[in-house]
Structures are given as structure tokens and as C-alpha cells.
Amino acid sequence: MNVGIVAQRDNRRATSLAARLAERLRALEAGVVFDETTAAALAADDGRWPDGDSPPATGVTVDAMADCDLVVSIGGDGTFLYAARGAGSTPIMGVNxxxxxxxxxxxxxxxxxSVVAEVEHVRExxxxxxxxxxxLRAExxxxxxSTAINEVVVHGPRRGxxxxxxxxxxVDGSLYTSGSADGVLVATPTGSTAYNLSEGGPLVHPSVDALVVTEMAGEESMPPLVIDDDSEVTVRIEEATEGVVVSDGRIRRAVEPPERVRxxxxDDPVRIAGPGRDFFAALGKLA
Structure with missing residues (x-):
């Protein structure tokens, strides 16, 4: 069994935890695979690596994590999103x-x-x-x-x-709104607490099968719309020199208006391993 480990960049606490986790997994005779950034951080500081072992010389690209049986992300939500893009359908456990x-x-x-318990469960x-x-897919x-876990944004050349x-x-071919705006954001329930919330969109409990459509700074603003997650949203961008489509704030593609984005x-959901998160307890930290 192979476990992939992705630690937050430039976070000594995350790297130290990655080393301790690897030591324990190797004692269980489980294979350990680090992403390139984590491997480099471990190699740069032998003091972060358990006694008696040598730090890995190189790691793998995050895309190679899809070949693991379990992926562990150590950091914040940004680290989780990064790891999940490579994990594909492999279960991923997030350490906060x-x-x-x-x-x-x-x-x-x-x-x-928690990781050891999941490894033993997989073996059994x-x-x-x-x-x-x-x-979410955008095409x-x-x-x-690349598919998004939080949201896809379609916007003009720049905000403001x-x-x-x-x-x-x-939505499914029926016109919802049209007009001038900074952009249009489509979010999953997971992403409702992220960029969507900052743009005035609603919170959606993760157990609800829905998508959220939120207009960004529209001249004649329409309220956010919650739709069934089987729906297809089509965003046509026009009257601009350039358009940009962004997946989870990281993967960007420039498009030339007029362009229709679906x-x-x-088809491929994120599979999260480990204990469930108390949604309402997490909401309390937003205050």
C-alpha cells in the first residue's frame, strides 16, 4: 500500500508532521510518496527527518498521487485543493x-x-x-x-x-440573466464558503445536491441562484477584449469573446477519507 503526502509549502510545522507520519507508515511497511515540494523541504533540513532514515532526494509530481492508495494533505484548504487536483479518484485525507x-x-x-487507522482499514x-x-467541469x-472543487469563475479582462x-x-437552456458585470461565478456546496461567499452568494450545506450561480458586481444585479446539481449552466461572455475562465483560483484560460462556456x-467526485467535518463548527471560525 502506498500513501502520498503533500505538506503545505514553506510551513515547518507541516513538513515536520509529514516526516513523523512517514516514519510511522514505514514502520507499518506502507510505501510513502512525497510530492516534489515536500521532498525538497525534507532534504533541505535533515533535522526534520526521523533519526535513522535519509530524506528523499526527489519527490513526484502531484499528478502522480493518483497512483497511491491514499493521499494525505497537511495544511490549509489551498493545500487540499492542490493535492486533490493530482489525486483524481484516490481518497484524500486533510489535516487542518x-x-x-x-x-x-x-x-x-x-x-x-487517523492515517494509520485508515491504512489498516484499507488493508482489512x-x-x-x-x-x-x-x-465542476468547464469547457x-x-x-x-481541470475540474474544480470550489468554483469556476468567468470574468472580463480584470475586476473593477x-x-x-x-x-x-x-440554466439548462433557459435565460436566467444578462447584462454587464465583472463576472459570473458557479460554485459547489463546498465552494459556497469560499469565493462565492465573498461575492455575496449563499452558504450551502455540503449535504445538499446543488450548484450556486452568483453574479459578480453586476450593473443590474440579479440575486444568487441555487440550482439542482444535475443542471448545466452556460455563460456567454461578450463585449470585452478578453475573457478569463478560472478553476479554483489557480487554473486559468484566456478566451476571446464572444465565447460560450459550459x-x-x-463525473469524477472528490473522495474524502477520515472523519467528517462539523460544518457549523467551521462556520464559527469565519466570524
Whole structure:
């Protein structure tokens, strides 16, 4: 059995925990795979590595984590999103070193034992205990972005005065809204607590099968819309020199208006291993 470990960049606490976790897993004769950034941090400081072992010379790209049986993300929600893009359908367990951690349910003090328990469960049953969260796909004519866990944003050349565009938004072919705005955001329930919330969109409990459509700084603003997660949203961007489609704030694609972007739930959900997160307890940290 192989466990992939992704620790938050430039976080000594995350790297130290990654080393302790690896030591315990190797004692259980489980294979350990680090991403390139974590491996480099361990190699740069032997003091972070358990006694009697040598730090790894190199790691793997995050995309290679899909070949593991379990992936462990140590850090905040950004680290989880990064790891999950590479993990594919492999179960991923999030260890929360951040302030809120909607995607990370495991406390640092419980991390080693929680991972060990999941490894033993996989060995006994052949599969991890997981719950699924939807991803979003965004595509146009001849292109598609990496799927998103939180949201996909379609916006003009830049945010703010003079940087918006004309948008037409349809849900399953029916016109919802049109007009000038900075952009249009489509979020999953997981992403409702992130960028969507800062743009005035609603919170959605993770147990609800829904998507959220939120207009960003529209001239004639329409209220956010919650729709069934089987729906397809079509965003047409026009009246701009350039458009940009962004998946989870990291993967970007420039498009030339007029362009029609199709957004819908992806076929491959995120599979989260480990204990469930208390949604309302996490909300309290937003205050």
C-alpha cells in the first residue's frame, strides 16, 4: 500500500508532521510518496527527518498521487485543493493547519493515528471509508479546464471599473440573466464558503445536491441562484477584449469573446477519507 503526502509549502510545522507520519507508515511497511515540494523541504533540513532514515532526494509530481492508495494533505484548504487536483479518484485525507479548514477535518494532534487507522482499514477491507463531494467541469469549443472543487469563475479582462464584460447566463437552456458585470461565478456546496461567499452568494450545506450561480458586481444585479446539481449552466461572455475562465483560483484560460462556456458537475467526485467535518463548527471560525 502506498500513501502520498503533500505538506503545505514553506510551513515547518507541516513538513515536520509529514516526516513523523512517514516514519510511522514505514514502520507499518506502507510505501510513502512525497510530492516534489515536500521532498525538497525534507532534504533541505535533515533535522526534520526521523533519526535513522535519509530524506528523499526527489519527490513526484502531484499528478502522480493518483497512483497511491491514499493521499494525505497537511495544511490549509489551498493545500487540499492542490493535492486533490493530482489525486483524481484516490481518497484524500486533510489535516487542518489553517484557520477554518472546511476541507480538512483531521486535527494535527490526531493526524498520525487517523492515517494509520485508515491504512489498516484499507488493508482489512480493500477500500477506504470515504464521502464524496462534487467537482465542476468547464469547457468550451475545443478546450476544457481541470475540474474544480470550489468554483469556476468567468470574468472580463480584470475586476473593477472598465474591466467587466457582457454576460448571458442560461440554466439548462433557459435565460436566467444578462447584462454587464465583472463576472459570473458557479460554485459547489463546498465552494459556497469560499469565493462565492465573498461575492455575496449563499452558504450551502455540503449535504445538499446543488450548484450556486452568483453574479459578480453586476450593473443590474440579479440575486444568487441555487440550482439542482444535475443542471448545466452556460455563460456567454461578450463585449470585452478578453475573457478569463478560472478553476479554483489557480487554473486559468484566456478566451476571446464572444465565447460560450459550459459548466456542469463533473463525473469524477472528490473522495474524502477520515472523519467528517462539523460544518457549523467551521462556520464559527469565519466570524
Amino acid at each position: 493547519l489553517g484557520e477554518v479548514g472546511f476541507l480538512n477535518a483531521v486535527a494535527p494532534d490526531d493526524a498520525v493515528e 477491507t480493500g477500500s477506504a471509508r470515504t464521502r464524496e463531494m462534487p467537482r 468550451g469549443d475545443g478546450w476544457a479546464l 471599473h472598465g474591466g467587466g464584460a457582457g454576460f448571458e447566463v442560461r 459548466l456542469a458537475r463533473a
